[in-house]
Amino acid sequence: MTDDTYAIEARGLVKRFRKTTALDGVDLAARAGTVLGLLGPNGAGKTTAVRILATLLRQDAGEARICGFDTTRDAHQVRQLVGLTGQYASVDDGLSGTSNLVMIGRLLGMSRKNAKSRASELLGRFELTEAAGRPASTYSGGMRRRLDLAASLVGRPRVLYLDEPTTGLDPRSRNEMWGIIRDLVADGVTVLLTTQYMEEADQLAHDITVIDHGRVIATGTPDDLKAASGSRVLEVTPADHGRLADVATLISERISAPAAVHSDSGTVSVQVADGTSLPAVVRVLEDKGIELAEFTLRKPSLDEVFLALTGDSPSPSLSAKDGDGS
Amino acid sequence: MTALDFPGVPGPAGSAGPAPARRLSPVTGLRNTFTLTWRSLLKLKTNYEEILSLSLTPIMYLLLFTYVFGGAVSGNVHNYLQYVLPGILVISVVFSTLGTGMALSQDMATGVFDRFRSLPISRTAPLAGAVLGDVARYAISVAISLLFGMLLGFRIQTSPLAAVAGCLLVLVFAMAMCWFSALLGLLVKQARSVQWMGSLIYFPLTFGSNVLVKTSTLPGWMQAFVKGNPLTFLTEAERGLLVGGPVATPVIRSLLWALGLFVVFAPLAVRAYRRKT
Structure with a gap:
C-alpha cells in the first residue's frame, strides 16, 4: 500500500x-x-x-x-x-460573499444553519465580514x-x-x-x-x-x-557608488567570470566556485585604492538558482544530481 | 497559530478524519441539484438587469409585432393580437432559453464550474440546477407576455384551465429546448458566441413558422419548412388552448418534439460537461 x-x-x-x-x-x-x-x-x-x-x-x-x-x-x-x-x-460574481460560501456548504451536505455559521466564521477569519453581503463582483x-x-x-x-x-x-x-x-x-x-x-x-x-x-x-x-547549484555568490559594495563599474571590471578580470552590476543597491555580484579567490579580489581592490562598504560571500538566492535551472545554460552539477524527473 | 481556529480542520499529519464515502447517493444528487437551483434563483433575484431584460423583451415583441404587422396582416390590430399573442409566448420563451447556454458558458469561463467539478457532488447537478432555475425565468417571460397582451386587449377565449395548460406546455417545451442551448454553452468558449450562434438557429425557427403569418400565405418551398418546424406545432397548440381551434394533434406533436429534443440534447450536454477539461 x-x-x-x-x-x-x-x-x-x-x-x-x-x-x-x-x-x-x-x-x-x-x-x-x-x-x-x-x-x-x-x-x-x-x-x-x-x-x-x-x-x-x-x-x-x-x-x-x-x-x-x-x-x-x-x-x-x-x-x-x-x-x-x-x-x-x-x-460566483453574481452572489454575495456569504451566499458563495453557504452554497458550497450546502453542496457539501451541511444543514442551512451549519452552512451559514461556517460561512460567517470563514468570512470573519479572512476579514470579509464587512463585505459579506455585497456581490463578489464588487x-x-x-x-x-x-x-x-x-x-x-x-x-x-x-x-x-x-x-x-x-x-x-x-x-x-x-x-x-x-x-x-x-x-x-x-x-x-x-x-x-x-x-x-x-x-x-x-x-x-x-x-x-x-x-x-x-x-x-x-x-x-x-x-x-x-547548495546544489554548487556555487556561491560574491557581493561587493564599494563605499563610493561612482566606482561600481571599476569594481565590476577588476573583479571579472581577476577571476575571469562575468560580474553583474546592481546600480540600485550599489553592489557588484559574481558567481564563484568557492572562497579561494577572495584574497586575490580583496588585494586587487586594495591596490586600486577602492574602499569597501560590504564584502560578502553567500549562497545563491532561489531566483538565481531558478534562472540557472531554466535558463539556457543550466548548471551541470544540478542536472547530474536531479536527473530523476526526466 | 490560534488565529486560525477551524474547529474540525484535520489535526496534525496522519490523524485523518472520517473515511471518505465511496459514492454519492441519489438523494444527495437531488439535494445538490436543488442547491444549485437556489443559486440560480438567487442570482435572478439580485440581478435587476436580468429581470428587466426578461420583462422588457416580450413587451417589445408584443408592441412591435402587433402595431407594425397588425394592420397589414389582419386588417386591424385587435384581430392580429388575438392571432399573434400565442406565438409571442413561444418566441419569447424560445429566445430566453439562450440565457441557459450563456450562463453555463460564463460559469465555464470564470472557473465556477471547476469549483463544482472539484467538489464531491453529483456530476449532473450543475446542469440540472441551472436548467431548473431557468424554468423560473421562462415562467416570468410567459407571464409578462400574457399579462401585457391582456393589457393591450388580448382575450382568452377558451377556459382558464386551458390557458394554464397552454402556459405549462410552452414551459415544458422550453425545458427541453434549453438543453440544446446548454450544449451550445458547453461547446463554445464565450457567452457572446452562444448568443450569435443561437440566434442564427433561432431566428429561422421562430420567424420561419406560423407565429406571425398564416402558413398559406407563404411560398411553397417555405411552407414545407414551416410545416415541419416544431415551433409551428407549438404555436398551433397555444392558439388552440388560448383562443380556440384544434388542440389534441398539435399538443401531442409539440410534446413529442419536446421529448425528442430532450432525449437528444440532454445526454449530449451532460456528456460535453463531463468531458470538459
Whole structure:
C-alpha cells in the first residue's frame, strides 16, 4: 500500500493536448502536513498538474494518489479530501460573499444553519465580514482571492491546492495570503503551492519541485537547491557608488567570470566556485585604492538558482544530481 | 497559530478524519441539484438587469409585432393580437432559453464550474440546477407576455384551465429546448458566441413558422419548412388552448418534439460537461 507519510504522490504523470506535451513524466511527493512548492515559469505545466491532482483532468499516463486514493479510480473520495484555489479566482460574481460560501456548504451536505455559521466564521477569519453581503463582483483582487480560498476551505480539506495564489496581488495582499497559508499548515493541512516566484517558494515551501517544459528539473528543500547549484555568490559594495563599474571590471578580470552590476543597491555580484579567490579580489581592490562598504560571500538566492535551472545554460552539477524527473 | 481556529480542520499529519464515502447517493444528487437551483434563483433575484431584460423583451415583441404587422396582416390590430399573442409566448420563451447556454458558458469561463467539478457532488447537478432555475425565468417571460397582451386587449377565449395548460406546455417545451442551448454553452468558449450562434438557429425557427403569418400565405418551398418546424406545432397548440381551434394533434406533436429534443440534447450536454477539461 501507499506510504501514509505522503499526502500527495504522483508518478510519471503525462498529459498531452493535441500536439503539445504539457506534462512529460512528472513525479511529485508532498509529505503530510507540509508545503510542496511547485515552481516553474508560465507554461511549465504547473496548472495541468494541479488539475490532474484535483480530478478535473485525466492524465494520459502515470498515476496520482491523494492520501492513498487514486485520482481516477477513487475520484469521489479524492474530492472529499481536497480543496482547490485556482489562479483565476473561481467565485460566483453574481452572489454575495456569504451566499458563495453557504452554497458550497450546502453542496457539501451541511444543514442551512451549519452552512451559514461556517460561512460567517470563514468570512470573519479572512476579514470579509464587512463585505459579506455585497456581490463578489464588487470585491478587489485580494478580497476575491481570500473569498476563493475561503470557498475551498468550507469542507475542511486535508489537502489544499493553491494555484498561483498571489499572482497579480499587491505586496500587502500577498503578505496576508502568506500568513494565511502558514496558519493552515500549522493546522496540519498539506499544501501544494504552485508559483512562479522563487521568493514565495523560499518563504513557504518545505520541499520544492522545479518543473520546466513539463519535466521535473530539480527537487529538494530550498537549501538543497541553493547548495546544489554548487556555487556561491560574491557581493561587493564599494563605499563610493561612482566606482561600481571599476569594481565590476577588476573583479571579472581577476577571476575571469562575468560580474553583474546592481546600480540600485550599489553592489557588484559574481558567481564563484568557492572562497579561494577572495584574497586575490580583496588585494586587487586594495591596490586600486577602492574602499569597501560590504564584502560578502553567500549562497545563491532561489531566483538565481531558478534562472540557472531554466535558463539556457543550466548548471551541470544540478542536472547530474536531479536527473530523476526526466 | 490560534488565529486560525477551524474547529474540525484535520489535526496534525496522519490523524485523518472520517473515511471518505465511496459514492454519492441519489438523494444527495437531488439535494445538490436543488442547491444549485437556489443559486440560480438567487442570482435572478439580485440581478435587476436580468429581470428587466426578461420583462422588457416580450413587451417589445408584443408592441412591435402587433402595431407594425397588425394592420397589414389582419386588417386591424385587435384581430392580429388575438392571432399573434400565442406565438409571442413561444418566441419569447424560445429566445430566453439562450440565457441557459450563456450562463453555463460564463460559469465555464470564470472557473465556477471547476469549483463544482472539484467538489464531491453529483456530476449532473450543475446542469440540472441551472436548467431548473431557468424554468423560473421562462415562467416570468410567459407571464409578462400574457399579462401585457391582456393589457393591450388580448382575450382568452377558451377556459382558464386551458390557458394554464397552454402556459405549462410552452414551459415544458422550453425545458427541453434549453438543453440544446446548454450544449451550445458547453461547446463554445464565450457567452457572446452562444448568443450569435443561437440566434442564427433561432431566428429561422421562430420567424420561419406560423407565429406571425398564416402558413398559406407563404411560398411553397417555405411552407414545407414551416410545416415541419416544431415551433409551428407549438404555436398551433397555444392558439388552440388560448383562443380556440384544434388542440389534441398539435399538443401531442409539440410534446413529442419536446421529448425528442430532450432525449437528444440532454445526454449530449451532460456528456460535453463531463468531458470538459
